[in-house]
Amino acid sequence: MTPGARVAAAIEILADMTDGLAAEQALTRWARRSRFAGSKDRAAIRDHVFDVLRCRRTTAHMGQGETPRALMIGALRLQQADLDALFSGEGHSPVPLSEQERMVPEMPSDTAVLMNLPDWLIPHFDESLGPAAMSTALALQERAPVFLRTNAARISRDDAIAALASEGIEASVNPICDTALTVIEGARKIRNSQPYLEGLVELQDGASQAVVSALPTGRRVLDFCAGGGGKALAIAAQPDRAVTAHDIDPRRMQDIASRAERAEVQIKTVASEDLEGGYDVVLCDAPCSGSGAWRRSAEAKWTLTQDRLTELTTVQDDILDQAARLLAPAGALVFATCSVLHCENEARVAAFLKRHPDWSCSFEQRFAVGADGDGFFTAHLIRGL
Numbered sequence: 434m435t436p437g438a439r440v441a442a443a444i445e446i447l448a449d450m451t452d453g454l455a456a457e458q459a460l461t462r463w464a465r466r467s468r469f470a471g472s473k474d475r476a477a478i479r480d481h482v483f484d485v486l487r488c489r490r491t492t493a494h495m496g497q498g499e500t501p502r503a504l505m506i507g508a509l510r511l512q513q514a515d516l517d518a519l520f521s522g523e524g525h526s527p528v529p530l531s532e533q534e535r536m537v538p539e540m541p542s543d544t545a546v547l548m549n550l551p552d553w554l555i556p557h558f559d560e561s562l563g564p565a566a567m568s569t570a571l572a573l574q575e576r577a578p579v580f581l582r583t584n585a586a587r588i589s590r591d592d593a594i595a596a597l598a599s600e601g602i603e604a605s606v607n608p609i610c611d612t613a614l615t616v617i618e619g620a621r622k623i624r625n626s627q628p629y630l631e632g633l634v635e636l637q638d639g640a641s642q643a644v645v646s647a648l649p650t651g652r653r654v655l656d657f658c659a660g661g662g663g664k665a666l667a668i669a670a671q672p673d674r675a676v677t678a679h680d681i682d683p684r685r686m687q688d689i690a691s692r693a694e695r696a697e698v699q700i701k702t703v704a705s706e707d708l709e710g711g712y713d714v715v716l717c718d719a720p721c722s723g724s725g726a727w728r729r730s731a732e733a734k735w736t737l738t739q740d741r742l743t744e745l746t747t748v749q750d751d752i753l754d755q756a757a758r759l760l761a762p763a764g765a766l767v768f769a770t771c772s773v774l775h776c777e778n779e780a781r782v783a784a785f786l787k788r789h790p791d792w793s794c795s796f797e798q799r800f801a802v803g804a805d806g807d808g809f810f811t812a813h814l815i816r817g818l
């Protein structure tokens with residue numbers, strides 16, 4: 434496909450989203466009806482779509498409108514692309530710019546537009562992040578780096594770097610914790626590389642790994658909100674851990690067995706009705722707004738509502754209360770979210786301590802959105818003051 438045809442495809446996909454499809458669905462549907470597109474085409478089109486979603490307000494400003502075409506013009510204008518070359522009208526390229534579209538607006542100066550957040554979220558960012566609100570909002574507009582976790586049970590970080598290099602994948606040590614790597618070159622080759630296929634490395638955000646690295650000691654660990662098992666796998670690769678994975682929706686855990694087999698680690702899964710107490714550590718990687726990871730799932734910042742955010746905080750409180758009952762008397766309850774919002778983090782810890790005055794918080798850490806990982810929060814709660 435020509436660069437112009439890729440832009441036309443991105444406009445088509447954004448139009449499907451306007452009709453109510455989620456970004457991933459719209460991308461998949463387009464790929465199914467466009468078998469001629471190669472993997473590089475699909476990747477470039479995906480980048481166009483997500484560049485718009487991460488920066489919807491500035492792209493709308495620079496493209497002078499909210500239509501898919503205007504958004505794409507705005508995104509390309511911000512990237513200083515040659516618009517006349519891309520919108521040539523030749524082949525499958527979009528039709529040339531009109532006189533109106535050709536007019537270049539001033540760069541936006543409105544804070545809300547520059548933050549690329551819905552208006553209602555801006556006070557939440559200000560309250561949660563203070564002077565770092567703008568830098569965090571800007572960091573969420575960047576493309577996310579790719580991170581790997583070294584399977585420390587089977588390979589050292591240096592050997593993993595060497596094994597990846599032999600497959601044309603350049604990775605470097607990520608200082609966020611002792612398992613993390615940042616991929617510098619060759620990210621698209623990872624899933625077909627031997628180190629990945631043999632379970633020596635796993636795709637995982639840096640801050641997610643740091644949350645696991647900071648877990649309290651204790652052999653019997655319950656991953657209460659295990660989902661696909663990203664954190665359960667990381668815990669199982671640590672020495673002296675016996676990991677049980679649970680999720681309210683067991684279908685989410687369906688890949689854990691095969692992932693554990695590939696990594697050569699043990700993870701037991703348990704259904705809600707069979708859950709018993711006595712764990713040394715219970716991790717609650719709770720459902721959240723995902724605001725710390727919006728550079729990966731940019732659509733979510735436009736679909737989140739105040740009602741949904743309030744609902745999530747209730748779910749987080751319920752999960753902590755349920756999980757607390759599953760701990761051994763000297764155990765530690767670990768709360769984690771990939772959110773940067775105070776109402777989903779420190780406020781949930783404070784609310785838990787208010788409901789359980791005989792508990793205390795022994796550890797709390799925020800991870801900023803940045804070059805080493807997504808935005809994350811974690812806190813350790815123990816019985817006793």
Ligand SMILES: C[S@@+](CC[C@H](N)C(=O)[O-])C[C@H]1O[C@@H](n2cnc3c(N)ncnc32)[C@H](O)[C@@H]1O
Nearest residue numbers: 658659660661662663664680681682718719720
């Ligand atoms: C943030 S995701 C977990 C991601 C996972 N820990 C990982 O690292 O890959 C949150 C998970 O919590 C689950 N969940 C939601 N409500 C729950 C509840 N009340 N009890 C247990 N799990 C719940 C969801 O189904 C979802 O899979």
